[in-house]
Amino acid sequence: MEDPKRNDVLNQAIQLMAKLPGVGPRTAFRFLQYLLDGRRDLLRSLGETLLTVADDVQECSSCHGWTGLNGQCDICQNTKRNHQQICVVASVQDQEAIERAGFFEGVYHILHGCLSPLDGIGPEELRIQSLLKRCQADAQPFELILATPSTVDGEATAMYLQQLCHPLNINLSRIASGVPVGDELHFVDRTTLAEAFKRRQRTES
């Protein structure tokens, strides 16, 4: 897609944008075409904002969510939240999904990924050491809720954390797998159905 006749700066911008997930050179060029065509202000603000993000957005020193340069994110600084309940999630997106649901009042720990040996992601690539430090630093009894995804990698990560945290005598839990609320049974895949049956709970009479 690189065209020697095309402007060098434009080529460079296309190459960089094409590195975004799901974006190829054609889409990158469509983005730039859109921005250049009478939207210079948007183009300029986008450039400036990306530089500000690069300089000012850091990982929160305790949960590893995104925050400003002040060290701790708003959730970790919030004294009204239950700091005795740490929900371990794979990504900031997952954290936000839980926040949007609005029921959880504890705090988070974001791993920034799941274990995935095939992709070369081992425990060192995730924020696991700092999770252990958090667990050990806290004198009060607390609960670690493993909310990594219900995928192969997510389950493996939960299992790994379970084994790692077991000697620490922590109250560990894993979020439930089963039929999504509101779904018809015949729309649910067979693995989820089997899991829902395996994890069935006795009803109180």
Added chain:
Amino acid sequence: MEDPKRNDVLNQAIQLMAKLPGVGPRTAFRFLQYLLDGRRDLLRSLGETLLTVADDVQECSSCHGWTGLNGQCDICQNTKRNHQQICVVASVQDQEAIERAGFFEGVYHILHGCLSPLDGIGPEELRIQSLLKRCQADAQPFELILATPSTVDGEATAMYLQQLCHPLNINLSRIASGVPVGDELHFVDRTTLAEAFKRRQRTES
């Protein structure tokens, strides 16, 4: 998707990125997440390059393609190209498709869109005035090849330019519509088939 708990700069970046065509807040966040997660250098270069593009990429003073601050693009400056053949295209993407095909040796005029009354795009929004000036400025006889797309808007634009250029006594032509080369007839849509029959040409015996 905006979350008051999320970093302000990050929110702003998401809002700006979500204005790109086909990108919503979720995709925008995925892009930023990807860039923030250990790819700060890419994030920074992208920001810097977008600013350079905003400052340095301009429309070529004659064909309206993208070029640097030097006024005319490489194609228009190239004396080896046939400046007596101007191919009128809707977008730089279309121009590049023709350039990639490699057969055309003339120069271009990029309209930056097609007429589309429903979207509020009239002749004033396109680079039509400068096309007329180019046609009038040129004393030598030349050909205007209308290569706007084969869509409703593209055909309307070609028709409009045809009527506009007719009194100027220019050699006008429109690229052919028909069955794409290499396609089976049964894969071709009925409008294209009808057009291919309507525009059939007598074979030389």
